[in-house]
Amino acid sequence: xxxxxxxxxxxxxxxxxxxxxxxxxxxxxxxxxxxxxxxxxxxxxxxxxxxxxxxxxxxxxxxxxxxxxxxxxxxxxxxxxxxxxxxxxxxxxxxxxxxxxxxxxxxxxxxxxxxxxxxxxxxxxxxxxxxxxxxxxxxxxxxxxxxxxxxxxxxxxxxxxxxxxxxxxxxxxxxxxxxxxxxxxxxxxxxxxxxxxxxxxxxxxxxxxxxxxxxxxxxxxxxxxxxxxxxxxxxxxxxxxxxxxxxxxxxxxxxxxxxxxxxxxxxxxxxxxxxxxxxxxxxxxxxxxxxxxxxxxxxxxxxxxxxxxxxxxxxxxxxxxxxxxxxxxxxxxxxxxxxxxxxxxxxxxxxxxxxxxxxxxxxxxxxxxxxxxxxxxxxxxxxxxxxxxxxxxxxxxxxxxxxxxxxxxxxxxxxxxx
Ligand code: ADE
Numbered sequence: 001x002x003x004x005x006x007x008x009x010x011x012x013x014x015x016x017x018x019x020x021x022x023x024x025x026x027x028x029x030x031x032x033x034x035x036x037x038x039x040x041x042x043x044x045x046x047x048x049x050x051x052x053x054x055x056x057x058x059x060x061x062x063x064x065x066x067x068x069x070x071x072x073x074x075x076x077x078x079x080x081x082x083x084x085x086x087x088x089x090x091x092x093x094x095x096x097x098x099x100x101x102x103x104x105x106x107x108x109x110x111x112x113x114x115x116x117x118x119x120x121x122x123x124x125x126x127x128x129x130x131x132x133x134x135x136x137x138x139x140x141x142x143x144x145x146x147x148x149x150x151x152x153x154x155x156x157x158x159x160x161x162x163x164x165x166x167x168x169x170x171x172x173x174x175x176x177x178x179x180x181x182x183x184x185x186x187x188x189x190x191x192x193x194x195x196x197x198x199x200x201x202x203x204x205x206x207x208x209x210x211x212x213x214x215x216x217x218x219x220x221x222x223x224x225x226x227x228x229x230x231x232x233x234x235x236x237x238x239x240x241x242x243x244x245x246x247x248x249x250x251x252x253x254x255x256x257x258x259x260x261x262x263x264x265x266x267x268x269x270x271x272x273x274x275x276x277x278x279x280x281x282x283x284x285x286x287x288x289x290x291x292x293x294x295x296x297x298x299x300x301x302x303x304x305x306x307x308x309x310x311x312x313x314x315x316x317x318x319x320x321x322x323x324x325x326x327x328x329x330x331x332x333x334x335x336x337x338x339x340x341x342x343x344x345x346x347x348x349x350x351x352x353x354x355x356x357x358x359x360x361x362x363x364x365x366x367x368x369x370x371x372x373x374x375x376x377x378x379x380x381x382x383x384x385x386x387x388x389x390x391x392x393x394x395x396x397x398x399x400x401x402x403x404x405x406x407x408x409x410x411x412x413x414x415x416x417x418x
Pocket of ligand 1: 341
């Protein structure tokens with residue numbers, strides 16, 4: 001078995017960590033049990049480019065139980081849990097190519113190694129795998145049935161490939177399922193970003209001016225949690241509708257140009273490039289803290305920050321302190337990479353249960369419907385989304401009402417009024 005991980009000796013710790021997460025992923029467990037019997041992935045090689053965490057380990061395990069050969073590489077150089085990677089290799093016989101802190105070159109080499117296996121299905125978080133295939137390995141697409149994408153940024157990349165007529169196989173936008181982004185993006189990112197900031201800094205949030213760039217699902221979740229801890233939350237947006245939502249949700253809204261002077265903590269979560277840049281760094285307060293929780297490390301213009309600095313030192317485990325020519329100090333967390341995964345453990349297993357149940361069911365859907373799918377980005381089938389919501393609720397011991405026959409009839413009739 002081929003693999004490249006930090007240390008196989010870490011597997012014992014990884015094993016119980018995977019078990020702990022699995023205990024909080026009842027929906028995925030049910031799917032795994034069915035997969036074990038039905039083997040929907042017999043003869044299918046699945047390449048996964050995902051954050052290598054204890055939750056992802058449970059997903060890989062479910063796919064393998066369904067008969068797949070699974071190959072896993074990281075979707076971010078700083079998110080790999082090395083003990084989990086070790087246990088996946090030692091205890092689950094899954095080929096993993098991921099080392100926490102790997103450089104960009106190794107990161108892309110690991111993607112290449114996974115592609116050497118000639119996968120039939122790709123599962124991405126950020127579309128790096130799919131992008132490598134479309135740029136350098138078009139020959140592989142003949143053997144590829146389809147793929148699925150986990151995150152907002154990845155779906156944006158896929159839709160742009162589709163628009164340009166460049167997409168070479170069918171894809172499912174798992175991120176866009178309601179049972180994914182309503183929960184993972186909002187509650188998962190909301191909580192785990194705060195977790196990452198606190199683990200990295202141990203600061204008190206109460207009374208601090210907490211500036212969030214981006215009021216999408218992730219930004220909303222983060223704002224809600226920061227407010228709950230007593231922070232004074234400011235939102236920066238480019239979309240008037242979202243700006244309006246933010247103000248009516250009770251936050252202050254202003255351009256970054258103004259917020260930059262006021263903020264104590266700045267978090268980017270927009271999916272776009274250089275949201276925090278030179279003109280903002282120059283006016284920030286001494287001691288300002290910057291972090292990113294968007295998919296790529298492009299939201300904070302780190303080369304510009306470096307250019308403005310007379311010195312840089314590592315002041316805590318994942319904090320770089322930059323001293324600027326104006327004498328002020330700016331603290332950057334986790335090198336501008338996803339702070340929730342680089343400084344904490346990512347989203348809790350309870351939400352990843354739904355995201356990964358969607359991934360598992362969508363890959364089964366694509367494999368089953370391989371003859372009828374086109375080279376398009378598909379939404380998650382409504383039945384899958386509903387099934388995940390239903391299973392999740394019942395796993396929590398919560399049951400809901402159903403419509404009476406009279407109510408069904410009322411909803412489908414146009415004649416009845418008051
Ligand atoms: N994305 C965010 N949190 C995650 C986690 N815990 N595992 C895998 N992917 C994630």
